Amino acid sequence: MKKLTPVFMISVIISLAFILWGVINPENLEAVTGEIQGFITDQFGWFYLLAATGFLAFVIFLVFSPYGRIKLGKQDEEPDYNYITWFSFLFTAGMGIGLVFWGVSEPMYHFYEPAPSENIESQSIQSAGYALRYAFFHWGLHPWAIYSVVALTLAYFKFRKGTAGVVSAAFEPLLGDRVNGVIGTTINVIVVFATVFGVATSLGFGTAQIGGGISNLFGIDNTTGLQVIIIIVVTFLYMLSSQTGLDVGIRILSKTNIYLAIILMLFLLFSGPTNFIMNSFTQTLGGYAQSLVRMSFQLDTFNMESTWVEDWTIFYWAWWIAWAPFVGTFIARVSRGRTIREFIIGVIAVPTIFGALWFSVFGGTAIHLEYIQGIDVMGVMEEFGMETALFFVLQQYNFGWIMSFVAVLLIASFFITSADSATFVLGMQTTNGSMNPANSVKFVWGIIQSATAAVLLLAGGLEALQTASIIAAFPFAIIMIFMIISLMKALRRETIPERKKYKK
Template sequence: MGKYKVFIISVAIAAIFIAWGLIAPKNLAAVTKVIDSFILNELGWFYLLSATGFLAFAIFLIFSKYGNIRLGKQEEKPEYSYLTWFAFLFTAGMGIGLVFWGVAEPVYHYFDPPIAVPETAQAAGEAMRYSFFHWGLHPWAIYTIVALAIAYFTFRKGESGVLSSSFRPLIGDRVEGWIGTVINVIVVFATIFGVATSLGFGAAQISGGLNHLVPAVGDYSPYMVQLIVIFVVTILFMVSSQTGLNRGIRHLSRINIVLATLLMLLVLILGPTSYLLGVFTQTLGSYIQNLPGMSFRLDVYNPETNWVEGWTIFYWAWWISWAPFVGSFIARVSKGRTIREFVIGVLAVPALYGALWFSVFGGTGIYFQREGIADINGMMADHGMEIALFGLLEQFPLGTFLSVIALLLIASFFITSADSATVVLGIQSTDGDLNPSNVVKFVWGLIISASAAILLLNQEGLGALQTAAIIAALPFTVIMIVLIFSMVKSFRREIIPARQPKKR
């Protein structure tokens, strides 16, 4: 099978999963729920310790001598400007998720906080702090580990772009054998379910937005509308994927940043501006102050709440399942940067943007709720979390216009996430080919969309997507831990260049 061994094996297993979902959906649901319950009840501590350990290692790299190592030849310059690089990071990292949860999560936490009394000022502060926590440094640290390993071993050590090559310092040439194949197949499946989760959220939100703007859409089954959305967007991202990284994804990434920033600025200006900037400032300080405690918090003394399992553990698992995809993509566009520059950029810039996003959208949602301007929570209870953003936007003078921008943004994120995923899956399943063939990308595009559709239709919708992400993340968490030891072993063999002084 040679170059396409991982591709053939992975496609065959993916086809079996899709067939299982079509032929015996109830059995698939029952099996995955049993596995999911075991992971949440017995291994939640493992996810918490792992995610926090990844963050600690990333911070260590910033201040260590290893930060001077360049991802490529020591004199090599970055391939992309900071603006383009950040656009790639933001688009691949969590674009759809920010739009979906930006209003819904803080408002939900306000009515169901982890500790505080619901619907109080303390609950509002806690809701914002945990939103920052779930979308802040921890997820980007997870992405950093995988992206750094791939970029370092590919551009510095001349290895192929597959993740298994990053284990050569530990297992030598066995990365070319069955161990490497197993690692790469796990990478592929974590990517499929991580991306399918996001595409499911995106399809549900586009469906909810269309229903909000065009009430006649509500006459049809929501699942049917979501299927149509997935079908249409699949065609669009398949067309985009044929144009390559430097055309389709690059231009769409810039469009995403412009649309997202425009929407955020309009809500900030039209909303309670001073209040929202105060929310950002206060919550940022509270987040930093409480970060250690939140990083290790479980419901061990109050297990019946299941709050941490339902939110924090799910998020850490989701980010880990996304890490092969996002890490591979970030690595692909980060050649020429030093490890220090890379880690600071991947950790800080997207986390700060996400914090501002939640301050604007989540802060406005809680403000409207507390002031009696709009019952966002009631809308979510009646129509699902996917309607929260549109329920908020309709309160503004330009509500319909803002909702149209939001729909375009979600669709654009949908396309770029799926487009990027086909590139990454192509790289990881064709022995590191940085420019996989259009046929390979086409096949992976169909599999991602089919997986999202199967999970949405046959296993209680969005809850099934969360279950798939949690299960897919478990084996990859182990791979990430071993990956750190492999990187450190290789770093120790480096001749570390001196840190270059800044030119005056």
């Protein structure tokens, strides 16, 4: 614990204060954070849309620019991890548990309540197509571009310039030595705040889905008591994993996640309506590409009664920005030796295509069950909660019970890996960017994360804490804009490597 910084102490105090607030008066916490978040989305929704789309445009520019040949490290350095391991890290840290949770639920919601701007009838064949398109949109290029801006900037300054692995260090070209003062501490505290509460709320919701799976499989009521037991068990497992370091615990679990996810997806792809799924994937991918610009700027300005964009798109963009410090720091840590072009294509293209296929398989199957076969998937979600939707869909097919059990293992594995990754990132950010934070520091943050999820599950304050985390997205979006300016200032000073010449 000798390498602790003021960021650690300030962040711990803020975390404990919010936990106490959520326990003592969860209704007040929800009301206050909800009002602040409502004001931000109402008044600055345009800012989130422009920022997220601007981040995507920026990374696309880098791919096609000469800067793409610059390596994140010394120019002769090779990557630390092979592609399979690297992609498993990206998938696990980025949104793996979210895909499992929302794979069925989000397309079903859009199927029943399509975006008003599309002017299509609910529960129609048109709304089925648009349901998948918006799932692609919310989980595709934009969120991964948000992650890549933070990850690329941190990796560049850490591995090529040798700065500390904290977010504030990326501002050295703009602020000079002032990054070591109050401004730098403030930036890093915002990073830790967003990470702690973003991950804690995801752990809480992940716990609810594990409980839903256990309830579905074994007939046990998904009570708060069961969920607390799940948190205790999973906390023990991820704390055990966190003590083994990045190259053992997280690496093994990340690959396990990928294998389990592929097994689950292939099962439903070939057990379910295979032709319908692949047709949906192909058509929706084309529709997504065709409508990308229009959806990126859609605000429903002239429909004063609609809050659809605020409830979905703006919420998601804020949520991804709130997660960007955590995911970006972790992706940066495992990306040494990649060129900027290779990094961006890997971080954006691969997860986007995998996510699109995932939603086509799970969301497409759910829509087929509902619309074609007349099985009431939405009714189950409304009666038993959306955390049960995945298990209900799986059990419509042979070996569904076994696959539901695999799904519970996958969610638990994602849960453990996300928490493990978060303790690693929090350790880095509160020890001045140490590449291998002390186990004692990771232990402290692990306990804080789990305690936050557990006490707020009991107090009913998880959604309020999620809102509090998203509030941190607003200042961090501004921080990201200045990160881009700082990165470009540094890149302009680079000597661009020559193109590789291939023998004819």
